[in-house]
Amino acid sequence: MKPFHRGLLAAASLFLASTPALAGERPLTNPSVFGTRAVVACDPVEKSCGMAVISFPSGVSTLVPYGRSDLAVASMSMPSVDVAQAIIARIDAGSTPQEAIDWAQTVDPYATLRQLAAVKLHPDGTVTMGQVTGADSSSHHCAIRDTTFVVQANNMTTPDMCRAMADGFRQAKGSLPQRLYASLKAGARVGGDRNGERSGVIRVWNTTVDTAFYTHVLADAVVHASSDALRELGIQLNRYQGTLGVPYxxxxxxxxxxxxxxxxxxxxxxxxxxxxxxxxxxxxxxxxxxxxxxxxxxxxxxxxxxxxxxxxxxxxxxxxxxxxxxxxxxxxxxxx
Structure with a gap:
């Protein structure tokens, strides 16, 4: 293993061991507001990775999505910056997404509360995925893996949520950001977060199209504290893609x-x-x-x-x- 990769692994291990959120000093939080559904995907043709997320509490845009043009990681149920970054470091060091997630579960004292997903786009165009739902996550959860995406949800009104979202993503037309949004809309037709859906984010990364000269964020839409979060998320997505994005x-x-x-x-x-x-x-x-x-x-x-x-x-x-x-x-x- 290269020294750089060994350093990443060591840094990630120390990070997990020394951070209060992962060392047993759990901060006082209100788990009753947790609950999220997301679709995490990479597109080998567009050379993009990203996700669409909708939830109840505001701030989901800074809690759940991590990524770049070849990798997307979703940290859900009890989000953790440290776990997400450690998973990314582990993947960069050569682990598969599932291996990285499985390793994180072994060192994370709150592993049973988390729901995690990682989707990796490789240089040869193949896509690999990993996913886990902790045993103590909301009993109303689900997860589905396909060839290029993962759908997962917790604290939902129906266990049919993931099937609806997965079908919606498969059947959708258009660029990756638009298909991610279509997946969220398909899920809304069968149910949603048991607390309501008030906050959302769609974020996609790309380094190959002309926008990469300015930003690696191909699409970005964020909504907080809205009673009409899903519709507003679509509006914000079209505003970003419509004004900044390249046409597909x-x-x-x-x-x-x-x-x-x-x-x-x-x-x-x-x-x-x-x-x-x-x-x-x-x-x-x-x-x-x-x-x-x-x-x-x-x-x-x-x-x-x-x-x-x-x-x-x-x-x-x-x-x-x-x-x-x-x-x-x-x-x-x-x-x-």
Missing amino acids: PADQVTLDADTARYVKRVLRKLGYYHGRMDGSWSDAAEQALYDFNWNNLFFLKPTEVVGGTRKIDGVLVNFLRDADLRALVRASASAE
């Missing part, structure tokens, strides 16, 4: 008459479009979309003709549907 072919949708009318309506409200408000798409509409893109987005997202059908970025369309128009740059007076 998988997110393209047909620019049909209804979509064309809606997009033109928004562009008109912002002063970019002054033509006919029918379901057609003209050069003037395309120019208006370009001008809006130029003033508001990191990456230009024009329409595109694919196989004789005009397409538009579906994330951008969804972003425009829920946009706070006051937060967007309007057309300049000279352009109008």
